[in-house]
Amino acid sequence: MAKDTKQYLIFGVGRFGSALARKLSEDGHEVLAVDSDENRVRSIAPYVMQALQMEASDEEGVRSLGVRNFDAVVVSIGDNLKNSILMTLTCKDLGARYLVAKAADEAHARVLEKIGADRVVFPERDAGIRLAKTISSPNVRELMSLSGGFTLEDVRAPEAWVGHTLKQLDIRRRYNVSILLISRNGEAPITPNADTLINRGDELLVLGMQDDVNNVERLVQA
Template identity: 40%
Template sequence: MKKSYGVIGLGRFGGSICKELSKEGMEVLALDSDEDKVNEYKEIASDAVIANSTDELALKELGFRNIDHVIVAIGDNIHASILTTLLLRELGVKRITVKAQNDYHQKILEKIGADEIVHPERDMGRRIAHSIISSNVLDYLELSDEYSVVEIKAGEKMKGKTLADLDIRARFGCNVVAIKHGKDINVSPMADETISYEDVLIIIGADKDISRFEKELVVDDD
């Protein structure tokens, strides 16, 4: 059975989620208090409505209790974000993802039962910072406050060497979980795997260890 989604707050972040879910053929109920924003998504979402998400009766009448996963993407109004999350939890929504403005906001959201909390601006800032350090860093995904996954394009320092030669796990405490060779991907590569120029290594580890790895094997490749 196809899952249903609700997106509350149709700013840049919420709007992007709404578009992508709709593009994938998902059933999406989009909500915002701004009529212009709602009108923008009337032809994109399954349904787009003008409403105040802090109005419990409105959420009930719109059927939010029957939606599988609600994304609260409210912009700068932290009070509205918290109250909306609380009301959705009380309605029994199965899964709630909320955009947090700061760490204080996150702590409150954790206490009132948000299932997943995201910091899109902070996380994008980290990705951009790593790509600025080296153009070989293709992507950077935070798993927790201390651990991340990074995609790194192999440069001169890695070219022609095996994973055993580089000894990444022993030297840096990171694990190479996959290597992309063009369109092919080798998951859990063996120690004798040879790295070619511009292969993409997918590495998981503690942020401090990934940072050491980048500085020693990646940064000077530009």
């Protein structure tokens, strides 16, 4: 196993659990996916290290998985409160190092926290909040604050930059920011070099101090 490879155990591979399992696997981690539904297990099997069919009530079966050996355990059974709570309790009793549990609502979340979940997530609610922020700010689509006053923002390419290369624009010197990635036409982001041409509609992942990134945003609005 590579030095940076981690091992994850995911219970419940519905929409959220399967997306998480596939992404972790794509990133080079080892994923054991478990679900009571045979069809879900069959669907996720090609994308993970191992997929097993198992009922949440099968404590001996869960024990045999070696829960304490995984870097993190995810209980993604938000649509069945009883099974979600039972699995969370079982995994904590078996020594789960770090446990993330999916909640259906606030009441469910409070129970999960009380019985030991290290983190509780609301995938649909969180996605809704994120989408609201995105569509209410058409130019700055996503923001991440970093230490030292730096920020990462996904900004649409200013019209004045279209048709020019990064070298021609001299962005680092003129604007004191760096373009880390460029997304275009719904394709996978590319890492730009000095000769990369800016196209209309490009989305740029910009790194810089907040004031400097704000100056780039103003160019978009101009």
